[in-house]
Amino acid sequence: MEFDVNIIVTTFPLYLRGLGTTLQLVAIALACGMLLALPLGVIRAMEYPWLGRMVGAYTYFFRSTPMLVQLLMVYYGFGQFKWLQAQWDAENRFWLLFREPYFCACLAFSLNTAAYTAEIIAGAIRNSPVGEIEAAKAMGMSWSLRMRRIILPGAFRRMMQSYSNEVILMLQGSAIASAVTLNDLTGAGRTVYARFYAPFEAFVFTGLMYLLLTFIVLGLFKLAERKWLAHLRPRGA
């Protein structure tokens, strides 16, 4: 058994395309997820009686079912409805989106990461030091000003560690995109595996690409922490 580098060299363009798809999917999911999670997290932390419970139900659902199941449900499950198929035949612009595997993956991934991120944000808000809030109130700040200037900036600093975990989990989790015919990084690995019958080369190289991506993500978070968590660093003598 030897490692056949030629396989990787000849299929490198395939891997690059896969890498592009993976990066796009993850970036879109994280961006949409964050946009959605921000208001949801605030609602959840503020404990509005009804709204809070609805957000809780949403995060509970998405955090307690596997992302693969969610993806298969959006892609294959919804596609089964005659009503949706009729919309596709009628070329309805909006519903046609659900025909595309790319959109289905973005939707499922966004909703999934939004659920986790909302809980992370809510937790960070709940941990706001009481003193800070009281001080802000004493300064006469309104609720929205307090949120903008005091609570959210503090919450974002506190959540950086756990959010970096979520980003990495999302990156690894996106490997299921090939289940709905998308040629992401894992899809490229599977193709090479099936075409050259070389599982070792195919998956070792795929793994290395994810390793590299994770390394870069962690590096970026390190840089961010250095900038925004500078006050927590041990002071030099």
Added chain:
Amino acid sequence: MKKLLGIALLGATLVSGMAQAKDWTLIRVGIEAAYPPFNELTPDKKVVGFDKDMADAICSYLKAKCTFVIQDWDGMIPALMSRRFDTIISSMASTAERKQKIAFTRPYYNTPAFFVIKKGSNLNVDSPAAMKGKRIGVQSATIHQNYVNEFYQKAGAEVTAYQSLDQVYMDLVAGRLDAVLFGSVENDTFLASKDGAGYVMAGKPLLDPKWFGEGAAIAVRKEDGDLRKRLDDAVDALHKNGTYDKIRKKYFAYDIWPKSGS
């Protein structure tokens, strides 16, 4: 002492495993169990189908004990080569490309491939140029995928590869695909199902051995020439003594035994 005994036991099973592999009284059969009507899984997780019945008949002819290993299609050949099982009896077409890596017995059935399209869609599936911009579905790592990639994708069709057969037909029914390519028997099974009501086979039968091989055959590792010989003899004998036809009639009304020279 316990550890020593454990190592001795492990050694004994390894040796006996090797001994079994040598005289082929135990044959491990790789099967996809997701390719009806040739192989599929019943709701209570039993492998059934034409391939399974053929495998059982072959094993009883060889007086061997057969165990079935279920394996996803795109990993079938790697799994054979890494010795997860000894043979593939799973409707695998014997093609020149695959023969570079593994060996095949004589084919045990051969059916042409056909496109399936929606009734009344009037697609000219025989012409790759006419299929430009159309969405074609195939199963990944199949002869059908190779063929469609070579002629239709290059002519501008949008080709999507799926992990398993049911997903391809499912997306045809959902309206995500305009045409799918499978063997005529798989298509017949789909067309006879509830979902297949509004669909038809279209175009001319596709049989070119360059792309579709010589028919479905049993695959073994290249170094297991003795096993290949035994399986070959078994297939021939079962055809001659009528067992093959008995099994075939259980599934199909027409003969699918490969015609010589095709």
